[in-house]
Amino acid sequence: MNWTYKDIPSQEGKVAIVTGANSGLGFYTAKGIVSKGGELVMACRSLEKAEAARKELVSEFPDATLKTMHLDLGDLSSVRRFASEFKKSYKKLDLLVNNAGLMAIPYRKTVDGFEMQFGVNHLGHFALTGLLMDLLKKTKDSRVVNVSSAAHNMGEIRFEDIHWEKKYQKWRAYGMSKLANIHFTYEMADRVSDKEYAVKVMAAHPGYSDSNLIEKGPSMKGRNFLARAGRVVNKIFAQSTEMGALPTLYAATAPEAIHRAYYGPRGGMRGYPERVYPNAKKVNKEVQVRLWELSEELTKVSFLNGN
Numbered sequence: 001m002n003w004t005y006k007d008i009p010s011q012e013g014k015v016a017i018v019t020g021a022n023s024g025l026g027f028y029t030a031k032g033i034v035s036k037g038g039e040l041v042m043a044c045r046s047l048e049k050a051e052a053a054r055k056e057l058v059s060e061f062p063d064a065t066l067k068t069m070h071l072d073l074g075d076l077s078s079v080r081r082f083a084s085e086f087k088k089s090y091k092k093l094d095l096l097v098n099n100a101g102l103m104a105i106p107y108r109k110t111v112d113g114f115e116m117q118f119g120v121n122h123l124g125h126f127a128l129t130g131l132l133m134d135l136l137k138k139t140k141d142s143r144v145v146n147v148s149s150a151a152h153n154m155g156e157i158r159f160e161d162i163h164w165e166k167k168y169q170k171w172r173a174y175g176m177s178k179l180a181n182i183h184f185t186y187e188m189a190d191r192v193s194d195k196e197y198a199v200k201v202m203a204a205h206p207g208y209s210d211s212n213l214i215e216k217g218p219s220m221k222g223r224n225f226l227a228r229a230g231r232v233v234n235k236i237f238a239q240s241t242e243m244g245a246l247p248t249l250y251a252a253t254a255p256e257a258i259h260r261a262y263y264g265p266r267g268g269m270r271g272y273p274e275r276v277y278p279n280a281k282k283v284n285k286e287v288q289v290r291l292w293e294l295s296e297e298l299t300k301v302s303f304l305n306g307n
Contacts, residue, residue: 002272003246008253011038015092015139016252017132019043019071019125020100022053025147025206028245029097029252031057034064036253038095043071043082045100073100073124074110076299083131093135095252098125099147101177104170114298115163117170121177126184126295130303136199143200144188145251148181148262150205150269153279155179157287162294178205180291182262182278187288189260191304200259202251205276207265209244239270247273 016033020026021042034040034057044050050068058064069085072078086093101121110119129136129144136142155175158164164173182203189201238244247263250273257263262278265271296302 003250003254004272005032005035005242005246005249008032008036008249009255011036011253013037014094015039015041015090016095016097017041017043017086017093018097018099019073019128020045022046022049024241025209025245025248026097026099027053028242029099029248030066031060032245032249033095033252034061034066037063039065040067041086041090042066042068043100044068045070045072045074071100071128072111073120073128074116076112076124076127079124079127080131083128086132087135090135092139093132094139094142096129096132096136096142096144097147097248097252098129098145098181099248100125101147102174103149103151104174106170107164107168109163112298113163115165115168115173117173117177118162118164118180121174122180122184123295123299125181127299127301129188130296130299130301133303137197141198141200143202143252143257144185145248146181146185146201146203147248148185148203148205148278149174149178150207150264151175152179152182152205152282155282157183157291159290159294179278179282182283183288183291184295185262186260186283187292188304190288193259195304200257202257202259203262203278204247204251204273205262205264206241206244206247207267207269207271208238210238210241239265243270243272249273 016038018030021030022044042050054066071082102117108116185203192199251257251263264276266274
C-alpha cells in the first residue's frame with residue numbers, strides 16, 4: 001500500500017509538538033498533522049522563521065490551531081523553559097515528534113559544552129522527552145517519534161570521547177548522533193513496556209530527501225558555493241521533502257504503527273513508508289543502557305527509572 005497524506009487519520013482533539021517545524025521535514029510533518037485537525041505547537045529556535053511557517057500553514061488551513069514556541073535544543077535551560085511553559089498551557093500531549101537536527105556541521109559546542117550535533121540531535125531531545133514524560137504518561141495512547149537517519153550506519157557511540165574533542169569528523173559525528181536516536185528509541189520503548197505505560201515509542205528516517213540540512217554545514221563556514229551545489233544535487237537525486245516526511249507521519253499517526261518499530265522509505269532511500277530495520281551490528285542493549293545513563297548524567301534529566 002502506498003501510504004500518503006490522505007491516509008493520515010483524523011487528529012482532531014489531539015495536541016502535538018514538532019521540533020524544527022518551521023522548515024524541511026518538520027514543516028511537512030506539521031502540515032500533515034494540522035491538515036487533519038490536530039492542534040500543533042511548532043517548537044523552533046527562530047521564532048521569526050516559525051511565525052512565517054505558521055502563517056503559511058494557516059493560509060492553507062484557515063481553521064488550523066497553531067502556536068509557535070521558542071526552543072533551542074542546544075541550550076538545556078531553553079529546553080527546561082519550553083517544557084515548563086508548555087505544561088502551564090496544556091494538560092495533555094498526544095504526540096511528540098523529535099525532528100529538529102543538524103547535519104555534518106563544523107565543530108561547535110552547545111551552551112552546555114556538548115558537541116553540537118550530539119547535543120542538539122540527541123541530548124536536547126532526550127531532555128525534552130524526559131521533561132514532558134509526565135504528560136505523555138497520562139495522555140491515552142500518546143506517541144513519541146524520534147527522527148533518525150540512514151547515516152546511523154556510519155555511527156559509533158564514542159563513550160571514550162563523546163564530545164569529539166579529539167579528531168572531529170563531522171560526518172561520523174552526525175552518524176553517531178543518529179545512532180543515538182535509535183538507541184534512545186529502543187531503550188525508552190523497553191522502559192515504557194516494563195512499566196506498562198500506554199505510550200508508543202518509535203523512530204523514523206526520511207531516506208534521501210530534499211531537505212535543507214545539507215546546506216547548513218557549508219553555510220556555517222561561509223561556503224555558499226557548496227551550499228548552492230548541495231541544493232542542486234538534492235534537486236536532481238533526492239526525493240521531495242514532502243515524501244521524506246511520510247515515514248515520520250506514518251509513525252506519528254497510523255493506527256497500525258507498532259511500538260518500538262522503525263519506519264523509512266520502502267526503497268531504502270526513496271519511496272512510500274514501511275517498517276524498516278536499523279543496522280543490527282550497530283544496536284545492542286548494553287550500549288542502549290549505557291547511553292541512557294550517560295544522557296541522564298549530562299542533561300540532569302532522569303526518567304523511566306525505578307518502580
